[in-house]
Amino acid sequence: MRISELSRASGVPTATIKYYLREGLLHSGELTSATQAQYDDGHVARLRLIRALIGPARLSITTAKSVLAAIDAPEGPVLERLGRASMAVSGGEAEAEPAAARELVDQLGWQVEPGSPALVDLEAALTAIDEAQLLLITGGVRRYAELVQRLTVAEMGTVPTETPEAAVRQAVLGTILIEPLLIALRRLALQDAAIRRFGKQHS
Numbered sequence: 001m002r003i004s005e006l007s008r009a010s011g012v013p014t015a016t017i018k019y020y021l022r023e024g025l026l027h028s029g030e031l032t033s034a035t036q037a038q039y040d041d042g043h044v045a046r047l048r049l050i051r052a053l054i055g056p057a058r059l060s061i062t063t064a065k066s067v068l069a070a071i072d073a074p075e076g077p078v079l080e081r082l083g084r085a086s087m088a089v090s091g092g093e094a095e096a097e098p099a100a101a102r103e104l105v106d107q108l109g110w111q112v113e114p115g116s117p118a119l120v121d122l123e124a125a126l127t128a129i130d131e132a133q134l135l136l137i138t139g140g141v142r143r144y145a146e147l148v149q150r151l152t153v154a155e156m157g158t159v160p161t162e163t164p165e166a167a168v169r170q171a172v173l174g175t176i177l178i179e180p181l182l183i184a185l186r187r188l189a190l191q192d193a194a195i196r197r198f199g200k201q202h203s
Helices: 003-010 015-023 041-054 060-071 078-090 099-108 117-132 142-154 165-202
Strands: none
Touching: 003 015, 003 041, 015 041, 041 060, 041 117, 060 078, 060 165, 078 117, 078 165, 099 117, 099 142, 142 165
């Protein structure tokens, strides 16, 4: 298909497709002349993936490029490629490992790489909760951690093991695209819970 047909099939404007091609997010089509190229269903799927990363996942073009590079990497252990994608999404390796966050994950028995940017995020969250004196559910942070771990273990069960490429793609995209889903579901569930608990008082 030509680029105009690719645009119709994917729903992405032609100008945007050309931008993705220039930026290296979308691989080139097969040249049929000096100014023409042919594209296939693989390009349609790639465009949908790019749109998901910079749309619902809200990644910048630069970050999306780094994530796609980790997915596309032809070599390297799965864990190493997952680490590169994680670092890209989180903004790079932490300069100093936060003590409270590391202590918590060690207490939970979680295997977490040193310098993980998520440790910085966890430390900031723990500090904010403490300073705000927020009342947590019974069991506190450990209870949240247990619930999240059960969900995450179930998610890892969806990761294929046939090839490193398939494993990296599923794990990386699962991390990036499930987070917006969880946030949206939690906010909607909070609305529902609030109406169920307090709605009758205001009716």
